[in-house]
Amino acid sequence: MINTTEPTPDRLAEAWRRVSDTSPADEADPLVLDCARRLAADPGGERAHVWVAGLVAMSGYLAWRPGREAERTALDALRAAVQELGDRPCPHDDHPYEADMRALEDEIWQGDTGLLTGELAAGDGDVDAERILCPRNVAGWARLAVDVIAPFTVRRVPVGAPEGHRSAISTFSGIVNDYPYGDPAEDLIDEAGSLPARPTRGVLAGYLVTMNATCWYAASERITDRSVPDAMIKGVEAAVALLGDDDPCAHAPGEHPSTDDPDHTSRVGYLLRSPGGRAEISEDYGWDSEDEEDHEDEPLDAWVCPAFLHELAAETLVALD
Known part of the structure; x- marks a missing residue:
């Protein structure tokens, strides 16, 4: 050494x-x-x-x-x-x-x-x-x-998601709002295979959130090629295997985020994958960039909570099966 x-x-x-x-x-x-x-x-x-x-x-x-x-x-x-x-x-x-x-x-x-x-x-x-x-x-x-x-544990990170992530947000917004810009089957298969072998917590969470936001579309009559949901199932199962579950969930009942709005959820899915993107989520939820004292804020780290992500993945797999 x-x-x-x-x-x-x-x-x-x-x-x-x-x-x-x-x-x-x-x-x-x-x-x-x-x-x-x-x-x-x-x-x-x-x-x-x-x-x-x-x-x-x-x-x-x-x-x-x-x-x-x-x-x-x-x-x-x-x-x-x-x-x-x-x-x-x-x-x-x-x-x-x-x-x-x-x-x-x-x-x-x-x-x-x-x-x-x-x-x-x-x-x-x-x-x-x-x-x-x-x-x-x-x-x-x-x-x-x-x-x-440790995502969402520090404030005053400058806002600004990478341009490539902005493009992906636009792509998946089009899909979940039912006006895709390109070939949604190809976009979903590409996304399903995009998870790195050793992702950061933000990237892993973002991947699973994106899969959840788009699973309803892949399982609908809009997608007739079975290889699309199959690729997504394979990707989600691989992501679940990377989730740590040694630590108990620190969140109270009801503190895990809502994913009822696919457009919002697909946007969050890519914002989670960079410091500037997470700062944008923080800004959306009203974190005061000048105030780092303890407050009763939205527990934004719930987006990367393994327990939440396990639940989200299970929901996604049921929808895709």
Whole structure:
């Protein structure tokens, strides 16, 4: 294992790049814990940007099936960084982390934060080190990482679903409102086969919500090709196998979302799949972006609740059978 006692940016990046959703916990957790503990020790310090960069780089692992201690420690450290850095005064109208929100899906670990070196790999001359290393930009990346690992548990993520997701929302809105723009059978089969092998919680939830929103159409007389519902059944069953059910449902009776409106539900299905999309859901439900105190808000994390998703999947499979 790489020794990070006296880390340099290159050595850190090399170590963190090895951590992915396929990494075994006994190899990944020590690196995550080392990074998170360094951040937690001084979340507002001059090296905070380095440790936030590391946790963003390893968020693909943390968003899949990390060790419980690694996940908890990373989330606590990232939230502490948000708390310490997020409201510091700065002269900037915007920050680099916001620039690509309309292209940013949940795979933030594939993006270019620039936080290790103060430079973006793309070489954008308009973005200088001062803006990249601005405390509010560091806090922004920390927020994104928290939201990917534990959706709907952090506020003030910029609103803006990726353009590709916007296009999918339009496609499925047409289908569920009975005026498809293209070939609905082809669109539904493509969607049924779109689930990644190791999805984030938001992507997995979004997939199952989309399948539920469109299942009535696939099971109707509008679709005469049996391969469409069969593909959807196969996809839903594969998704259910990925749902964790170790933790009991934390929601009170009636707190799981309603999916009675297929148009709304199909829209949510794609908004769930990105930080900016989830921020749009939060905005729809009236979360105050400037107020992070506890309130009696809609429990938006119910959209990614495994118990809710198990129920939704069962309902979908019955409709498609």
